[in-house]
Amino acid sequence: MKMLDRIFGCLLALGGIGHGFGSYAAYHGEPMMLLWALSASFAGELLAAVNLLRTSRPGDRALAWISFAGCLVWIGFVLCFGHLIHNFLDFRFLINFLITAALALFSLRSALRAA
Numbered sequence: 001m002k003m004l005d006r007i008f009g010c011l012l013a014l015g016g017i018g019h020g021f022g023s024y025a026a027y028h029g030e031p032m033m034l035l036w037a038l039s040a041s042f043a044g045e046l047l048a049a050v051n052l053l054r055t056s057r058p059g060d061r062a063l064a065w066i067s068f069a070g071c072l073v074w075i076g077f078v079l080c081f082g083h084l085i086h087n088f089l090d091f092r093f094l095i096n097f098l099i100t101a102a103l104a105l106f107s108l109r110s111a112l113r114a115a
Contacts, residue, residue: 001106002055004106005051005055005103005106006052006055008051008099008102008103008106009048009051009052009055009103010048010052011099012044012047012048012051012099012100012103013044013045013048013049013052015044015095015096015099016041016042016044016045016048017041017045019037019040019041019044020038020041023037023038023040023041024038040077043074044074046070047067047070047071047074047100047103050063050066050067050070051067051070051071051103051106051107054067054106054107054110055106058110058113061110061111064107064108064110064111065107065111067103067107067110067111068104068107068108068111071100071101071103071104071107072104074096074100075097075100075101075104078093078096078097078100079097081093081096082097
């Protein structure tokens with residue numbers, strides 16, 4: 001299970017990198033949009049890092065709760081994105097939702113197990 005947890009963390013990190021490159025390709029001529037798009041990439045990378053750190057600290061209950069809260073917020077952003085594009089079957093929506101939901105479950109499991 002720990003390996004699967006890490007795989008999902010790495011997938012989120014790779015998604016953040018991909019988002020960064022895609023954002024640059026789409027918005028390199030629009031600095032304001034590029035700034036906000038890259039900030040979302042950075043937030044995704046931070047969430048991935050927190051989740052990967054959580055996998056190596058199984059007894060850290062506070063970190064697990066922080067990771068869980070971050071995943072819930074990210075799921076909220078993902079749901080808003082799906083609503084804005086009017087397509088909850090879009091690959092970008094689905095992959096982000098599935099990865100983050102899995103990480104949220106792993107985080108919750110870690111937080112409750114550490115208790």
